[in-house]
Amino acid sequence: MNTADYLAEVDRYSAHNYHPLPIILSRGEGAWVWDIEGKKYLDCLAAYSAVNQGHRHPAIVAAAKQQIDRLTLTSRAFHNDQMGPFLRELCELSGYEKALPMNSGAEAVETAIKAVRRWGYRSKGIPADQAEIIVCTNNFHGRTTTVVSFSTEASYREGFGPLTPGFTIIPYGDAAALEAAITPNTAAFLFEPLQGEGGVIVPPEGYLRRAAEICNAHNVLLVADEIQTGLGRTGQLFCCDWEGVKPDVLVVGKALSGGFYPVSAMLAGEEVMGVFAPGDHGSTFGGNPLGAAVARAALKVIVDERLAERARELGDWFMGELRAINSPHVHEVRGRGLMIGVEIRCESGPARPFCEGLMERGILAKETHEQVVRFAPPLVVEKTDLEWALGHTAEVLAGAAVKA
Numbered sequence: 317m318n319t320a321d322y323l324a325e326v327d328r329y330s331a332h333n334y335h336p337l338p339i340i341l342s343r344g345e346g347a348w349v350w351d352i353e354g355k356k357y358l359d360c361l362a363a364y365s366a367v368n369q370g371h372r373h374p375a376i377v378a379a380a381k382q383q384i385d386r387l388t389l390t391s392r393a394f395h396n397d398q399m400g401p402f403l404r405e406l407c408e409l410s411g412y413e414k415a416l417p418m419n420s421g422a423e424a425v426e427t428a429i430k431a432v433r434r435w436g437y438r439s440k441g442i443p444a445d446q447a448e449i450i451v452c453t454n455n456f457h458g459r460t461t462t463v464v465s466f467s468t469e470a471s472y473r474e475g476f477g478p479l480t481p482g483f484t485i486i487p488y489g490d491a492a493a494l495e496a497a498i499t500p501n502t503a504a505f506l507f508e509p510l511q512g513e514g515g516v517i518v519p520p521e522g523y524l525r526r527a528a529e530i531c532n533a534h535n536v537l538l539v540a541d542e543i544q545t546g547l548g549r550t551g552q553l554f555c556c557d558w559e560g561v562k563p564d565v566l567v568v569g570k571a572l573s574g575g576f577y578p579v580s581a582m583l584a585g586e587e588v589m590g591v592f593a594p595g596d597h598g599s600t601f602g603g604n605p606l607g608a609a610v611a612r613a614a615l616k617v618i619v620d621e622r623l624a625e626r627a628r629e630l631g632d633w634f635m636g637e638l639r640a641i642n643s644p645h646v647h648e649v650r651g652r653g654l655m656i657g658v659e660i661r662c663e664s665g666p667a668r669p670f671c672e673g674l675m676e677r678g679i680l681a682k683e684t685h686e687q688v689v690r691f692a693p694p695l696v697v698e699k700t701d702l703e704w705a706l707g708h709t710a711e712v713l714a715g716a717a718v719k720a
């Protein structure tokens with residue numbers, strides 16, 4: 317089969333819930349991927365930051381192979397010898413007391429929602445079924461029915477009702493709006509310390525610290541979704557570290573498994589995690605030994621290879637170079653670490669044709685929110701690879717705005 321055959325097949329058999337670039341990938345290594353025709357591309361999306369460690373990192377490959385030969389799934393009806401060490405290592409690294417393992421990011425967000433609601437009733441004394449969670453405009457926390465209930469993206473919600481109540485939406489980056497939205501029934505404030513899917517939106521300096529102070533003063537749990545920003549991506553282990561903020565609840569996923577297996581977790585202290593008792597919450601695959609072994613190796617790579625520092629150094633330099641590109645089409649370059657967005661001026665049309673131009677030159681970047689080209693390569697990317705990509709990016713961005 318050639319590329320056209322594969323595209324026709326997926327068009328015929330798949331739900332049309334994505335709009336991928338028209339290439340068929342069959343191999344990856346480090347920051348690079350290859351299509352079935354043998355063409356090589358620099359991966360500047362890294363599976364939405366799930367592949368921070370690079371494709372098929374050898375240490376994670378070895379851990380996965382070893383574990384596959386031993387034991388893959390026990391369910392939580394029994395213990396296994398990988399989950400405990402995984403949770404201990406995750407807690408030690410992140411500074412939390414407890415971790416609850418799940419699979420997808422959205423599941424971990426759901427877990428956090430359940431935990432903070434129950435905490436609200438039991439610890440804060442919120443009347444039954446009245447708990448409120450404050451969230452932000454332009455948020456992205458996943459695709460489950462409850463999570464899309466508080467999305468501000470119409471297409472994520474439209475036709476999927478009845479939606480889950482109990483969420484108050486405030487403008488992102490506005491600490492005063494947070495304080496004003498808090499009521500005696502507010503259990504938590506759920507936010508991204510930098511909005512990824514929302515278009516690489518960096519909140520104003522001091523926002524995270526201010527939000528933490530406000531939540532603390534009002535006995536509201538601060539819940540950070542670091543599924544995309546966490547584990548080194550923005551140049552710190554967690555993006556909240558940029559302002560020295562330690563959320564009450566932290567949600568991680570994506571790079572937690574280095575792209576091998578869906579592994580996510582909710583992290584919290586004893587008091588919040590203590591709301592769960594046997595039978596109250598669970599997942600057949602959550603905490604499975606294969607996922608746990610993979611995640612242990614994936615976390616070790618982040619630490620051993622100093623991927624957060626790498627993201628900071630490479631990101632600072634790369635963002636500077638992108639800003640120096642003289643293009644009539646670029647409105648703004650923004651981000652932190654290796655999570656960088658190049659916003660295309662509306663007059664220049666959408667970002668998609670620029671992504672297609674980059675793809676033709678061997679660079680895979682994906683538009684987010686119509687106008688933004690996101691650059692978020694694996695954190696193991698070589699500076700020389702990025703230098704190569706800059707030349708092509710400059711040409712694509714400087715070129716005529718392509719067909720809309």
Ligand SMILES: *Cc1c(COP(=O)(O)O)cnc(C)c1O
Pocket residue numbers: 364419420421422423425456457458459508512513541542543544545569570
């Ligand atoms: C990707 C993402 C999610 C959802 O993760 P899934 O594994 O796709 O369910 C949630 N929150 C943020 C910030 C994300 O980037």
